[in-house]
Every structure is written in C-alpha cells, then in structure tokens.
Amino acid sequence: MKTYLYKIILVLLISVTAISCSDFLDVVPQDKILEDQTYSNEAGIQNAHNGLYLQLTANELYGRQLTMDAVEVLGQQYNMPTSYIQNKMASYAYSEAVPKQTITAIWEKAYTTILGCNRFLESVDKYPGVVSTEKMNELKGETIAIRAMLHFDMLRLFGPIYKVAPSNPAVPYYDIATTKANPILPAKEVITKVLADLDLSLTLLKNDPILTSGKYKATTAFDGNPYYSANRGQRLNYLAVKCLKARVLLYAGDKVGASTVANEVIAFTKTTSFFPWTSYLEATNSESPDRTFSSENFFSLSDYTLYQKQQQLFDSSLDNLSIYAPLLSRLNAVFESNDNDYRSLPSWKVPITGGKTMKTFFKYEDVPNKAKVFRLQIPILKLSEMYLIAAETSTVPADGIALLNTLRFNRGLVNLSTSAVLTTEIAKEYKKEFIGEGQLFFYYKRNNITAIPNGSAASGNITMGPLQYVVPLPDSEINFQ
Known part of the structure; x- marks a missing residue:
C-alpha cells in the first residue's frame, strides 16, 4: 500500500x-x-461511501481471496496438486512467487481501502450540514466498522497465533488518513483498537433501520431516502457489527464477552421475523436454490462479478488441472456421507456437463430467476456463526449441544446426544458451514490446531504451527518500517 x-x-x-x-x-x-x-452534496457523499463497499468486493479482498480462494486454500478446502498455480499457497511456501504476489495484493488492497475509510471520515467532517445527523451517524458507523473488519482480518492472516502469543508483533493500525508508516503493533493492541472501533460503530448505528424494518424494506426513516434504509443486509449494519464483535472477542479468548454478544444477537432474532432460518425447500429449490441461506445473513456483499468468479474457479467446464474442488473422499468426510444435510446437495453435485466424475462447487452459481434477492451475494456474517459461538462459549455442555442441535435441525440433521463431545461437533460444523466463505483457516489458527486434513491427499494430515499459520508481512511493508 x-x-x-x-x-x-x-x-x-x-x-x-x-x-x-x-x-x-x-x-x-x-x-x-x-x-x-x-x-459538498449528498449524492457525492453516498457515492463515495458506496465506493468503500465496492472495494470490499475486489478480487484481493472478499470478492475472492478472503472468501473463496487464498484463505480457503490455506484451510485445505480444495485439492491443489503440484500443477496448480495455488499449490505453493496450499503448501504454505509463502516465499514463493505466487504466494508472495497474492499476499502483497491482499495487504495493499486492504490498507488502501482502510485509507479510503479514513479519507471519507475526515472529508465528511469538513462539510457539515450536507446530510442530517442521523444519516451521518449511519454513514460513519458503517465506515468505522469496515475499517475495523479489515484490520481484524489482516491481524487474523498476518498476526501471530493469538492463543499462544498475543504480545507478538502483528500489523499496523490506521485510524487517521496518513501516508506515513504506522508502527506494527502487538496483536493484543490491535484487538483493543478493533473493539474500540466496533463499540464506536455500534453507538453510531444504534438507530439502524434494520432493527425495526429488517434487511430489505425501504422505510420512511431518514427522509425516505432508500440509501439509508433499504438493503441493510448488504451493509455493515448494527446487527452485523454485533456479530463481528462476537467473532473478535472469541478470537481474543474473551469467551464471556463473545457469549454475551452472540446470545444478544440470537435473542433479537427470536423477537422478530427478519432473520428466519432458510428452509429445506428454499435451499434445494430445483429452479432457484438459495444456496447461501440468505435469510440468515446479517451482512452479505453484493458482488456483480460473482458469477464470473464461480466460472473461473469452480465451473465444470474447467479442466481437471485448474478447477477448485476437493477430493471426493475428503468431501464425504466433511459431510459424513450425508446428503440430507442441505449444505451438501445443492452446493455439491457431480455436474452433468464437463465430463467431471467428482462433485463440484455450485454455491455461487447464478439462478434463473433474476429477481431473487439473494443473487450476487457473498455471506460475510451470519446467524449460524452466532449459534456456533454461543455453543463454544457455553459454560454448560448440554446447553452448547442444544445450540448446535438448533443449527443442525435447520440443516436437515438429527440431534446430537447429550454425550456428544462439544468441541468435536463444533469443528465439524465449521467445516460444513463456511465453505467458500473463508472462515475455516481462521478457526484452525484461533484454536492452534496442530494437525489438519491434507486437502491434496486422500488421507493424512498436515502439521501446523507458526510457519503455516502466520503469513509473513509483504516486503512492501517491511521495507517501510
């Protein structure tokens, strides 16, 4: 950057x-x-603000590398034999040319977008009165949350294994627009700054229309301007920021705090009809399946190039030396050979074209009905994660199992017995729930799991430690420190 x-x-x-x-x-x-x-005008401010979300959908960020590509490769979600361009990334050979290029691009795009957030926040303050206080609070609250989310994901990727070394150097934090290099902070200081930004964001978003009108409905709030009240699920709204805070607290080892926030979100969803579980019929609809369980998502990015990325990575027309797909034995192990799990059947199928004998990934494939609200959406923060966090942080194992059973029931699975091992079952759900969304590698890293399944072999594990989990800072950053 x-x-x-x-x-x-x-x-x-x-x-x-x-x-x-x-x-x-x-x-x-x-x-x-x-x-x-x-x-100096409201339309210009809205365009600048919306541009920050467009930056998040870039290939270097959540439009590809931080959801369905690089971080999923690190999590061993796909078979990456030696012929694949991402094989070195799958082998954690970070000093090789392709990983270095990918890593540098992620870093520079993230911090350039953070700079854009800070420029926006400073610029709107120079033009007071252009929009109302209520509107400005919403714009600022979202922008500060974007800044926090990007810093947190840079910490998760480039920082130390937090559980082991929270005082080790991690990443710099930028809360003002500057071209000077900020110092690289210890991981725990980055967490402190992220949480401070999230708390400020929540204060600014306390009157978010999503709390009274849901994700999509435009209301008369904010002078009836739909920019501020419609499609709140495609913005970092109040509930999404709550989810992000729960994720950050859990990563930092604050189980009490994470439990409190996750359960607050769950409790809210039980008082409204805004976030229903996606039904089996909706998820497996033969014409237009909702494979991303959109009704449950608190924040999804709208990516107008999503289906191009589906074709570039997962399409059955790709040759066997370039398609991103798991070995069938690995996929069967993840879903425990159970197609009743409706995360499996609609998203993983042997395609009828392309000559493939293995199952390929259909999660982000377009649907015929172009009016569906879930088209073009990449899930970032969602209800199932709150149930997993609440289960993991439960002080009573039976309560944790009950929370998992709620999630499992809404994925077509039978209840676990009260004697089930909670940590084992949570790990299984992370493997099923977040494919193509970029969370599994960070789950492994957060828990410092020392051996994970080798995605490029039918059996066996990869030994994991700091050399694998801690992605080195790009040369472009090190040279300016």
Missing part, C-alpha cells in the same frame, strides 16, 4: 514543479476541487 501511496505523491510533486510559482498561487489544488465536488 505504501508503495502505491508514494507513487501518488511523486506524481503530485512532479505536477506541482511543472507550474510556476505565480501560477501555483492562483490554482486551486485538483484534489480540493474533487473533494468539493464529492462531499
């Missing part, structure tokens, strides 16, 4: 030196003109 910023500064300096001193005094800086055009 810093290399990119220094290039921008260099271009600006060259441009300035090409203007005489007398001319320069008469010229309004171009960036000031652009800022005036953007932030």
Whole structure:
C-alpha cells in the first residue's frame, strides 16, 4: 500500500514543479476541487461511501481471496496438486512467487481501502450540514466498522497465533488518513483498537433501520431516502457489527464477552421475523436454490462479478488441472456421507456437463430467476456463526449441544446426544458451514490446531504451527518500517 501511496505523491510533486510559482498561487489544488465536488452534496457523499463497499468486493479482498480462494486454500478446502498455480499457497511456501504476489495484493488492497475509510471520515467532517445527523451517524458507523473488519482480518492472516502469543508483533493500525508508516503493533493492541472501533460503530448505528424494518424494506426513516434504509443486509449494519464483535472477542479468548454478544444477537432474532432460518425447500429449490441461506445473513456483499468468479474457479467446464474442488473422499468426510444435510446437495453435485466424475462447487452459481434477492451475494456474517459461538462459549455442555442441535435441525440433521463431545461437533460444523466463505483457516489458527486434513491427499494430515499459520508481512511493508 505504501508503495502505491508514494507513487501518488511523486506524481503530485512532479505536477506541482511543472507550474510556476505565480501560477501555483492562483490554482486551486485538483484534489480540493474533487473533494468539493464529492462531499459538498449528498449524492457525492453516498457515492463515495458506496465506493468503500465496492472495494470490499475486489478480487484481493472478499470478492475472492478472503472468501473463496487464498484463505480457503490455506484451510485445505480444495485439492491443489503440484500443477496448480495455488499449490505453493496450499503448501504454505509463502516465499514463493505466487504466494508472495497474492499476499502483497491482499495487504495493499486492504490498507488502501482502510485509507479510503479514513479519507471519507475526515472529508465528511469538513462539510457539515450536507446530510442530517442521523444519516451521518449511519454513514460513519458503517465506515468505522469496515475499517475495523479489515484490520481484524489482516491481524487474523498476518498476526501471530493469538492463543499462544498475543504480545507478538502483528500489523499496523490506521485510524487517521496518513501516508506515513504506522508502527506494527502487538496483536493484543490491535484487538483493543478493533473493539474500540466496533463499540464506536455500534453507538453510531444504534438507530439502524434494520432493527425495526429488517434487511430489505425501504422505510420512511431518514427522509425516505432508500440509501439509508433499504438493503441493510448488504451493509455493515448494527446487527452485523454485533456479530463481528462476537467473532473478535472469541478470537481474543474473551469467551464471556463473545457469549454475551452472540446470545444478544440470537435473542433479537427470536423477537422478530427478519432473520428466519432458510428452509429445506428454499435451499434445494430445483429452479432457484438459495444456496447461501440468505435469510440468515446479517451482512452479505453484493458482488456483480460473482458469477464470473464461480466460472473461473469452480465451473465444470474447467479442466481437471485448474478447477477448485476437493477430493471426493475428503468431501464425504466433511459431510459424513450425508446428503440430507442441505449444505451438501445443492452446493455439491457431480455436474452433468464437463465430463467431471467428482462433485463440484455450485454455491455461487447464478439462478434463473433474476429477481431473487439473494443473487450476487457473498455471506460475510451470519446467524449460524452466532449459534456456533454461543455453543463454544457455553459454560454448560448440554446447553452448547442444544445450540448446535438448533443449527443442525435447520440443516436437515438429527440431534446430537447429550454425550456428544462439544468441541468435536463444533469443528465439524465449521467445516460444513463456511465453505467458500473463508472462515475455516481462521478457526484452525484461533484454536492452534496442530494437525489438519491434507486437502491434496486422500488421507493424512498436515502439521501446523507458526510457519503455516502466520503469513509473513509483504516486503512492501517491511521495507517501510
């Protein structure tokens, strides 16, 4: 990111030196003109704000690498033989060319987007009164949450195994717009800053329309402007920020805090009809299946290139040397050879075209009915994770099993017995629930699991430790520290 910023500064300096001193005094800086055009009117502010979400759907971030590609490869979700371009990533050979390129791109896009968040927050403060206080609170609350989410995921990827070494160096934190390199902070200090941002975001979003009107319905709130009240499920709304806070607290080892927040979210869903469990008929509908269980998602990104990525990674027309797919024995082990689990059948099928004999991934395939609200959505924060967090942090094992059974029932599975081993069953659900969403590797890392199934072999495990779990900082960052 810093290399990119220094290039921008260099271009600006060259441009300035090409203007005489007398001319320069008469010229309004171009960036000031652009800022005036953007932030002096409500439409410009909305466009700048929406642009932050568009950045999140970039290939380098949640549009690909942080959901269905790189972090899933690290979690051994796919078979990655030596012929695959991501084989070195699957082998945790981070110093090799392809992993280094991927890692650098993730880092630079994340911190460039963080810079964009800080620029937005500082710029809107220069133009008071353009939008109402209520609207501004919503815009700022979401932007601060985006900043926190990106920092947290950089910590999860590049930081130490938190359970083992929370004081070890992790990543820098940027809460102001600057081109200067901030110091790399210990992981626990990054967590403190993330949580502070999330608490500030929750304060600003306390009147979020999602709490009274749900995810999609436009209301008369905020002068009837649908930008602030419609499609709240595609924005980092109040409930989504709560979910993110529960995730952060659990990662930091604060089980009491994580339990409190997760159970608050669960309790809210029981008081409204806004977040129903997706039914079997909806998930397996022969015409337009809802494979992402959209009714349960608190925050999904709308990615207008999603189906291109489905075709690039998972389509049955891809040759066997490039398609992202698991070995059948591994997939059967994940779903325990049970197609009654409706995370399995609609998303994993032997395709009727392409000559494939293994099951391929259909989760993000387009559906015929283009009016479906769940089209183009990548789940980021959802109800099932709150049940898993509540189960894991339960102080009474039977209560944890009951929470898991609620999730399992809503995935077509029978109840676990009260004698089931809670940690074992939670691990099974993480493997089933988040395929293509980028959470399994971080689950392994959070728990410091020392051996995980080798996705590129029909049997056997990979030994895991700091060399595998701690992705090294890019050279572009190290060189400017």
